[in-house]
Amino acid sequence: MSPLNSDDLHRIFKKLDRNGDGLVSLEELNWLLERIGIHVHTSLDELQALVGKTSLDITDFMVFYETIIKENIGESTSEKKDDSVEGDLAKAFGVFDLNGDGFISCDELQNVLSRLGLWDEHSGHDCRTMINVYDTNSDGLLDFEEFKSMMLVTNS
Structure with a gap:
């Protein structure tokens, strides 16, 4: 994450x-x-x-x-750890993919962030901007690979 x-x-x-x-x-x-x-x-x-x-x-x-x-989520040192991270990311993706279509939309992202207390009208977050940063095919949605790229980013 x-x-x-x-x-x-x-x-x-x-x-x-x-x-x-x-x-x-x-x-x-x-x-x-x-x-x-x-x-x-x-x-x-x-x-x-x-x-x-x-x-x-x-x-x-x-x-x-x-x-x-x-x-x-830290860097993996073994294949087992890689599988664990991949599995955790798949579960996390499922939390955000509310309709189960294999993509995370702006509405789904905002809904989950709201439930976690990370979103309100004063939060300064913009879901479209957040998605666009990692949306490599520019379809306005995050697929699992794009989500994984986003979640594995670490602050340097």
Whole structure:
């Protein structure tokens, strides 16, 4: 995945922290991971063992995000890791491809970003511009290969 910036992470955290107590529960964290297609562990007990806590504050959340990015999207050192990244990207693509047609449209991208708390009318994001950067065939849609190129971009 293309790494999110701290503003994006703060928005996601606030969306997950529904009761406003400054903490995200493991249930909420697990919901987010499943929603974006990253299944770290199958049970909340295993997730707690990984995280070491029953809830995360914003700092813990950001550290957890960095760990997930390094483990799931970082440069691969083996074919097995490559297959894992490809599988995770395919799952993530499915999250964005809401109608299952094999393409991500501007509307689908905006819809998913809204659900993740990364989109509102004041966010400054423009879906068409975001898609056009990686839309190599200029059809206004992202296919899986274009999506993969976008998600594997890292900030230098």
